[in-house]
Amino acid sequence: MEQKHQYRKLYELLRKHILSGVYAEGSLLPSENELCATYGMTRPTVRHALDTLVKEGMILKQQGKGSIVRKPPQNIGILSIEGTASAIGVRYLKTDILQKPVAKMWPENFAFELSEAERDLGCIYMERLRFVEDVPVFYDINHLPNIYIPRITARSFENKSLFEILRQEYQIEILGGEQKLKAIKADAKISGLLKIPEGQPVLYIERKLTTNKAGFSIYSTIYFNSEKHSIFGSF
């Protein structure tokens, strides 16, 4: 993708380098002045890029010392600002798409309040069941408004997560959100999907993620079997 802004170019580059391990965890990034010289930018531009990385939690800055690389947040977790992907440990997570992304109308009694624009345009809907070592632990239902995202139903979601696509291709970033948590007893449907006895405690989460695109929010309902695993999230 063609990058428009200098600070964003540097941001994407450093982000890639951190994630790929070019800069080790705990080590220092090149100083701001070095980055200026290397990439031919001025210091405010470099600082803008670094600020974005700080906001994402990729680095920590310390006055007088430098920019410290944080643990690559592969675990940008389920309860965190970046969504449901890779919450437990990516390597052991398998996903069944119970319902591929489709465009449809919003449900009648939707758990969240919708703006008029969102309601008019309908939504993209998908359901997933996630496995850890072939045991189902995680069932999530997702709704997002059918705007600004051409061809979203055609995308595979196999190599990239939904959030990664939104971030890179559409510059949609999650700003924050609201969520409601409960510990509930599994009912018949959930106990069937997660293969646990009825009445077993499960985590129940409803959440709404707001983005930098006005009127574009992502809505999720999640059921999680926390018997053997915990939900672990960085934020």
Add this chain to the structure above:
Amino acid sequence: MEQKHQYRKLYELLRKHILSGVYAEGSLLPSENELCATYGMTRPTVRHALDTLVKEGMILKQQGKGSIVRKPPQNIGILSIEGTASAIGVRYLKTDILQKPVAKMWPENFAFELSEAERDLGCIYMERLRFVEDVPVFYDINHLPNIYIPRITARSFENKSLFEILRQEYQIEILGGEQKLKAIKADAKISGLLKIPEGQPVLYIERKLTTNKAGFSIYSTIYFNSEKHSIFGSF
């Protein structure tokens, strides 16, 4: 408290005005140029202040339009970046301090990994039980390292929350953290404290909040009865 930096002065002022309702939810802040003129600053300084508010979720900015005031995040919730205060609805929340803040050593088998500096200095410890309409719903255990915070055990915590004191008086801000969530069955101690039958599902949360002070993290363990209430958090 004497403010050192111009951008921080403006930030604190606008923040206070938003929270006190001077700027209504959904309305627009004065434009950046107006703020420059009013407070005698240059635009980068004003923008720095506004950026801080955006980072906190107090406002949303939209190019070509202005800075939109968001719902005052009174519910900066339990699972969010700002801590355990006022998660359900402040007006109905009563707090029993089961253990006032005291300095002591870290527990033997602490759930989190500690740095050497943290371990050496000991910790501040406190326990609270929180009530909604005289029903106990929320039991939390908190540890923070005994550094940088003189006289913390003497403070009352009655009018201001711990996090508010840390932010205003010590410029300590929560950058992020990690948390682990489970839905578990209440054991004897918890069912006693929360006045529920043993075996009832409760939310169990362990979390570590990291701050802008290197080596200063806040550790909490939380039990929550989600039968009649949900944990609701903005982030």
Add this chain to the structure above:
DNA sequence: TTTTTTAACTTGTAAATACAAGTTGTGCCG
């Protein structure tokens, strides 16, 4: 050798300026 001071880094704050890009309302033109 030990302690203190200093110098050379680092990031933080701030100014003045310029132009790009998105939004909105006004007013002209058809």
Add this chain to the structure above:
DNA sequence: CGGCACAACTTGTATTTACAAGTTAAAAAA
């Protein structure tokens, strides 16, 4: 009257320059 174009806003990006403040390590002094 309706629709389009433009002007007057707004925030976004970028340059250049300067000094403040925290950190570290080397140099100087005891």
